[in-house]
Amino acid sequence: xxxxxxxxxxxxxxxxxxxxxxxxxxxxxxxxxxxxxxxxxxxxxxxxxxxxxxxxxxxxxxxxxxxxxxxxxxxxxxxxxxxxxxxxxxxxxxxxxxxxxxxxxxxxxxxxxxxxxxxxxxxxxxxxxxxxxxxxxxxxxxxxxxxxxxxxxxxxxxxxxxxxxxxxxxxxxxxxxxxxxxxxxxxxxxxxxxxxxxxxxxxxxxxxxxxxxxxxxxxxxxxxxxxxxxxxxxxxxxxxxxxxxxxxxxxxxxxxxxxxxxxxxxxxxxxxxxxxxxxxxxxxxxxxxxxxxxxxxxxxxxxxxxxxxxxxxxxxxxxxxxxxxxxxxxxxxxxxxxxxxxxxxxxxxxxxxxxxxxxxxxxxxxxxxxxxxxxxxxxxxxxxxxxxxx
Amino acid sequence: xxxxxxxxxxxxxxxxxxxxxxxxxxxxxxxxxxxxxxxxxxxxxxxxxxxxxxxxxxxxxxxxxxxxxxxxxxxxxxxxxxxxxxxxxxxxxxxxxxxxxxxxxxxxxxxxxxxxxxxxxxxxxxxxxxxxxxx
Numbered sequence: 472x473x474x475x476x477x478x479x480x481x482x483x484x485x486x487x488x489x490x491x492x493x494x495x496x497x498x499x500x501x502x503x504x505x506x507x508x509x510x511x512x513x514x515x516x517x518x519x520x521x522x523x524x525x526x527x528x529x530x531x532x533x534x535x536x537x538x539x540x541x542x543x544x545x546x547x548x549x550x551x552x553x554x555x556x557x558x559x560x561x562x563x564x565x566x567x568x569x570x571x572x573x574x575x576x577x578x579x580x581x582x583x584x585x586x587x588x589x590x591x592x593x594x595x596x597x598x599x600x601x602x603x604x605x606x607x608x609x610x611x612x613x614x615x616x617x618x619x620x621x622x623x624x625x626x627x628x629x630x631x632x633x634x635x636x637x638x639x640x641x642x643x644x645x646x647x648x649x650x651x652x653x654x655x656x657x658x659x660x661x662x663x664x665x666x667x668x669x670x671x672x673x674x675x676x677x678x679x680x681x682x683x684x685x686x687x688x689x690x691x692x693x694x695x696x697x698x699x700x701x702x703x704x705x706x707x708x709x710x711x712x713x714x715x716x717x718x719x720x721x722x723x724x725x726x727x728x729x730x731x732x733x734x735x736x737x738x739x740x741x742x743x744x745x746x747x748x749x750x751x752x753x754x755x756x757x758x759x760x761x762x763x764x765x766x767x768x769x770x771x772x773x774x775x776x777x778x779x780x781x782x783x784x785x786x787x788x789x790x791x792x793x794x795x796x797x798x799x800x801x802x803x804x805x806x807x808x809x810x811x812x813x814x815x816x817x818x819x820x821x822x823x824x825x826x827x828x829x830x831x832x833x834x835x836x837x838x839x840x841x842x843x844x845x846x847x848x849x850x851x852x853x854x855x856x857x858x859x860x861x
Numbered sequence: 862x863x864x865x866x867x868x869x870x871x872x873x874x875x876x877x878x879x880x881x882x883x884x885x886x887x888x889x890x891x892x893x894x895x896x897x898x899x900x901x902x903x904x905x906x907x908x909x910x911x912x913x914x915x916x917x918x919x920x921x922x923x924x925x926x927x928x929x930x931x932x933x934x935x936x937x938x939x940x941x942x943x944x945x946x947x948x949x950x951x952x953x954x955x956x957x958x959x960x961x962x963x964x965x966x967x968x969x970x971x972x973x974x975x976x977x978x979x980x981x982x983x984x985x986x987x988x989x990x991x992x993x994x995x996x
Contacts, residue, residue, distance in 0.1 A: 610871035618937040630929040633973035679932040
């Protein structure tokens with residue numbers, strides 16, 4: 472058992488509505504989710520003493536003002552794209568284990584639909600994306616039309632298919648499974664919009680090899696968790712604490728540039744996963760469910776491989792025959808994920824893991840859920856992973 | 862000038878001006894460390910290998926193999942809309958150098974490891990872009 476193991480717990484969760492179309496700013500959404508997480512935990516917002524800010528530009532002062540925080544003892548910004556939320560929860564656990572603060576809000580969100588959309592072709596995209604290696608993008612990629620995440624991911628995907636001869640139908644399995652799970656989730660944007668195999672196969676290619684249904688949805692959304700010292704959470708919390716058993720962050724080689732990365736299949740989570748399992752003192756076999764960052768169906772397959780559930784190229788086989796569905800051996804993205812619930816920068820994956828471990832997932836409940844895993848994937852291959860248990 | 866009619870262009874700061882001057886002369890120049898000999902692309906402040914700040918420029922071959930690629934059916938900046946579908950190829954020129962450019966042939970026929978050669982497109986007085994077509 473490491474210093475961080477089980478010292479901190481997630482005691483509260485908060486979410487805004489998940490919509491496409493809002494007048495609210497990202498900041499307003501993020502602050503609202505934070506307040507909701509405090510209420511869920513049963514604590515006064517004023518008593519929060521730490522804040523971790525994944526991805527967004529909201530400031531620690533914004534949180535102090537909005538929550539009435541009396542004495543902020545710790546704050547941090549985490550900027551590794553979609554890996555930030557999960558890494559942020561881990562950072563909060565670390566700060567608590569170090570005694571820097573006792574009640575830390577981790578809140579993120581954006582106006583992914585009403586603000587600048589990745590799919591929209593707006594000229595602002597070449598000016599406003601916050602990206603590592605910004606000069607490489609501006610001077611060597613944007614002039615050739617290589618501008619948005621789905622294009623970077625396609626570079627990885629096409630090489631993966633070439634090297635491993637992996638079966639592309641694996642992507643379809645992930646798309647159909649997450650859409651099916653979304654039908655059971657009250658907050659899922661795609662609830663009431665089931666997807667058939669015909670629907671998937673007739674959806675157009677946007678950037679090869681990705682069809683429209685291989686790509687996450689654009690939503691306005693925020694979500695937050697309140698991380699507390701486990702002993703306090705046991706004594707004062709409204710819910711049973713969900714323990715943070717361990718986790719890790721990892722970065723790909725050449726993290727600022729996919730194109731020059733000697734092995735473009737190299738990913739941060741390859742380095743993070745063994746560290747996370749070791750820190751939590753568990754093996755993969757003990758994981759009951761996994762919420763895997765799913766901006767693209769393809770990257771779910773790759774994370775399953777790099778975490779070690781199967782070998783490179785074998786994930787399409789691994790996900791077949793209902794293994795990753797509710798009721799299967801390793802249910803994943805039980806809320807529908809970024810693909811079918813909402814894009815909340817992966818914080819919705821943390822929230823869903825907590826619901827599963829509380830036994831609050833309703834018809835989507837994983838039976839005997841005891842240990843869950845959540846991942847984040849960011850920018851050009853940053854990876855984060857946390858392991859939670861009840 | 863309307864944004865839609867202008868292709869996104871590079872900034873010719875001190876790390877990129879030599880590269881684009883090279884392209885104008887139909888040469889591909891990349892960085893080389895004078896301390897350890899390491900060749901690197903994209904250009905950086907320090908040597909990626911030995912971390913010294915003694916970088917100069919060297920010419921690399923104009924033929925290589927496609928390491929990977931992307932084919933786009935949608936424009937992510939308005940200028941590209943008129944040119945769809947488009948593809949970008951990442952070309953391996955050896956010595957760890959890979960360069961991305963648009964593929965000028967049939968975008969549906971790109972295969973990893975196929976051999977391609979450089980094609981230079983003069984955009985204006987300052988900027989020439991580097992594209993690729995099959996040999």
